[in-house]
Amino acid sequence: MITEAGLAGWAAGRADIRLVLRTGSRARRDGTADAFSDHDIELFTTDPDAYADDADWPAELGPVLVSVGLDGPWDNPARLVLFTDGVKADFQVVPLALVEELAGELDDLHERGYEVLYDPDGLAARLPAPTGRPRPEPVTESDFRELCAEFWFEIAHLPRYLARGELWVVQSRDWTTKELLQTLVEWHAQAVRGADLDVWHGGTRMREWAAPGVWERLPETFGGFDAEGARRAAHATGVLFAELAREVAKIHDFPYDPAPETAILPQLTP
Known part of the structure; x- marks a missing residue:
């Protein structure tokens, strides 16, 4: 079972990870999360390339049943993991520089809501508070x-x-x-x-x-x-x-x- 303490402890053992955020329904706490909800986790790292071809690191968080590597929305390594206890987690391994981009303006994903799970440097203080609602683009x-x-x-x-x-x-x-x-x-x-x-x-x-x-x-x-x-x-x-x-x-x-x-x-x- 993925827990906040477990994720924070694991991240603390990796010097390259400087911020961990959770997004999705579990972060919004608006009553939409249930037992079937995924864990949407963002790992802000100084070395995202180190995770690109590494399929084994999720096992450090628990026994893995299936692990799928993909390209994420920021051209970043992503890994979709189904653990043996049935918990599913979608990990986005993103460059630390993304913090600067989000500090200027949250995208729709983060505007809906995010939670800080690990932040040893206080980086999350630079991010705007989420409004809970996205900003739809007008149809042309x-x-x-x-x-x-x-x-x-x-x-x-x-x-x-x-x-x-x-x-x-x-x-x-x-x-x-x-x-x-x-x-x-x-x-x-x-x-x-x-x-x-x-x-x-x-x-x-x-x-x-x-x-x-x-x-x-x-x-x-x-x-x-x-x-x-x-x-x-x-x-x-x-x-x-x-x-x-x-x-x-x-x-x-x-x-x-x-x-x-x-x-x-x-x-x-x-």
């Missing part, structure tokens, strides 16, 4: 146009793969359309409910923040591993995307080109 006409183009381009592939009986490819390409739909659901919610609405990430809490009536439409956008179900779900996905896109365009006074939906949706009609 260019963003909207590109999202719509990508969505219709992707969903246009589905009829041809359905005709070929390539159900695995259909499911793969269909998920790409769902990711694009998610972005539009976020923009639509902020357009309808206010630009500062917190839409979280990856669809988290969508039932709570989506505009009225949207969540109830989502079950029909998912089908089974069969041609009929996949076609029906793809058609529902396209219909919902088109409706939300038109509403977002109207609210923001963006132009919307109906030609792609007019050409593509009939090909997906069940």
